Amino acid sequence: MKTENRVYQAYYTKSEPIVSYMLSLLDLKGSEKILEPCAGDGVFIDPIINLYPNIQIDALELNELSYTNLINKYAQKNSVKIKKTDTLVDNDLLFLCSMGGGYDAVIANPPYGAWRKPEERKKLKKSYNGFYAKESYSLFLFRCIEALKEGGKLSFIIPDTYLNLHMHKDIRKYILTNSKIKEISLFPSSFFPGVNFGYANLSIIALEKCSFLKENLENEFYIFKNYQTVEELGNQMSKNILKINLKQSEVLSSSDFAFITNGNKKIIDCINSTKETIGNVCECVTGFYSGNDKDFLKVKDKSIRNSKNYEVANLDLVEFNCDSNQINGVIGDKTFVPIVKGGNQKYYKPDNWFMFWSVKQVDFYKTNKKARFQNSNFYFRKGIGVPMVSSTSITASLIENRLFDQSIVGIFPKDESYLYYLLAFFNSPTCNKLIRTINSSTNNSSNYIKKIPFIKPNQIVLNEISNRINNIIIQCKTKGNFDIQLEEQNNDAIYSIYGF
Ligand SMILES: C[S@@+](CC[C@H](N)C(=O)[O-])C[C@H]1O[C@@H](n2cnc3c(N)ncnc32)[C@H](O)[C@@H]1O
Known part of the structure; x- marks a missing residue:
């Protein structure tokens, strides 16, 4: 024009x-x-x-x-x-x-x-x-x-x-x-x-x-x-x-x-009358960008989706057990760390991507104009990653001991005992109805996620949901999929808590 x-x-x-x-x-x-x-x-x-x-x-x-x-x-x-x-x-x-x-x-x-x-x-x-x-x-x-x-x-x-x-x-x-x-x-x-x-x-x-x-x-x-x-x-x-x-x-x-x-009256009332929101009980932040993924990001192998432009990582050089001590880079020979990227996969994403993370390299990320070394105090912590854009329904997966990239909103419960409950919640149809009512596009930016109502389950339900999530994660890690019944039981429990 x-x-x-x-x-x-x-x-x-x-x-x-x-x-x-x-x-x-x-x-x-x-x-x-x-x-x-x-x-x-x-x-x-x-x-x-x-x-x-x-x-x-x-x-x-x-x-x-x-x-x-x-x-x-x-x-x-x-x-x-x-x-x-x-x-x-x-x-x-x-x-x-x-x-x-x-x-x-x-x-x-x-x-x-x-x-x-x-x-x-x-x-x-x-x-x-x-x-x-x-x-x-x-x-x-x-x-x-x-x-x-x-x-x-x-x-x-x-x-x-x-x-x-x-x-x-x-x-x-x-x-x-x-x-x-x-x-x-x-x-x-x-x-x-x-x-x-x-x-x-x-x-x-x-x-x-x-x-x-x-x-x-x-x-x-x-x-x-x-x-x-x-x-x-x-x-x-x-x-x-x-x-x-x-x-x-x-x-x-x-x-x-x-x-x-959007949405029905029950959902609208829940959003309008909620006492607590995800924003009150969690920190919701966007993740890291290297400024040049082509050079600094490596992939596990070429069978991984969208891996065409990336080199294969040497897994011997990966430090898998990261914690807050590695925020400023890994000291020693292992100079790569696992990173959780976008993509709609529920509960647990395997370690498919690795970021170059030597101390010198992290200094580069901190000063480079294109890089986004943002919210670094959340790197390698236990939390939940929700891709900023969802294909159909919102999905969430565990981030632990890993970095998360800028296409993901990292959700970090202030009280860690709600981590698995929230992981179940963010993968439930109930949560999807709430976020699509708050924002009808498929955009899940942290501003919208923060507005989602949070309802505390009672201790028994909390334990039941958390145990099922624990099993789901073990199954994902060991066999790459999970028993759908466990998910359905969680979805039913969350339906009962929210009423829709
Ligand atoms: C969307 S058109 C609507 C015109 C008319 N009211 C209608 O509904 O058919 C907007 C009109 O505002 C004028 N316009 C744009 N910016 C303006 C401004 N800052 N102050 C006054 N008029 C403006 C444009 O030239 C245009 O004629």
Whole structure:
């Protein structure tokens, strides 16, 4: 895409059902003062002035050509004021916001992922209280809520990523504490005609500005999803549509203030009401990268998957019994250590990969720009490795006396007596349902893993699960597979603990 296009991200809302649904959410009476912060060619302005010819609209637009077209188009309309400006840094708007806002309604399809020069982004981040500035739509949302009067209404069409991605937690907190959400509709971006955003899902959010925190926290609203056609938007009685009822105080008390939009009520309630999370009871960290695996990583033999580009290790040079004494390198002849890599294998991964780990070499890792000698106090400790990306279900395997690489999240229970229970848990369908509800992609980054609810089993169940895991690990080490019944018994026990 040409840089100019990436600046404006001018995807116009050429869809009558979307426009009319968004307008209906404003519930206009005709006497309002309205802001259109990124007016484009006026798709929202036209139906409003058709209904209310004298309604006041301030239309802001950055692009010279679009601005000129708007000036010509609304030349006869004194009530529509067009301004060529960058809405995000417009001083008049900023001043209005500092006075508590002045608009009765805002309607917008802001640019998504609009490109900005790094120095501009830095400035934006600063002036937007440290908000995530790489994705401009959330800044538009913030500024437009600020620009509303008390009780003013907003209707925005934006990607759905602000609902649960970690980087958008500040905008979530702001919305939850400064407004009453009326409703949110989620639908595929293919409903939007003729453009491919690269965003899987879009959302339309309607809210009302409110400065009474107690009222905001008490406010309940619905998230609507599962629309089959664009015409169904706004017709919430349609039987296809899934309704998720949420209370703002519940969302605010969930970790990172995430809106949970997947999964059944039991799972959502478990996530929202949990007293303890994996993040409370474990350290969750990413592992090591040599900076140049091709030269420093060796493989056991050429039958190992993806071993084509790696040399075979001399196993006589491997120190298998590593502990924290080897963090800074192995002294002596044995200069390689086992490393656990990605790949979805449950419970125990055999020692197939080895990293060059002499003291001199570790010094290199510590200073090399490409290498990641990170979280080194966890190297060679007992923990659980979860690959950052899972193929279907989340999987976990034991890390002990070994290094783990950066494609793995290392999970280290603060109380080691839960190690085997957690290893069973991370391989269970229960855990998979939880993490996919927290984040629907197959990404298991530590931020998401930390949010998984942790429920302590009683001592008897803990012992039973741990014993079965002990057997599974012995079987994996000795014969390379395990008795599936042991796993099923563990899964049943974890189902009973969590209730799903
Ligand atoms: C996604 S389009 C939407 C246009 C129209 N509201 C619609 O829905 O069809 C975004 C518009 O915002 C304009 N724009 C992009 N960045 C802007 C900024 N920082 N300030 C004001 N307008 C901006 C673009 O030129 C484009 O016309």
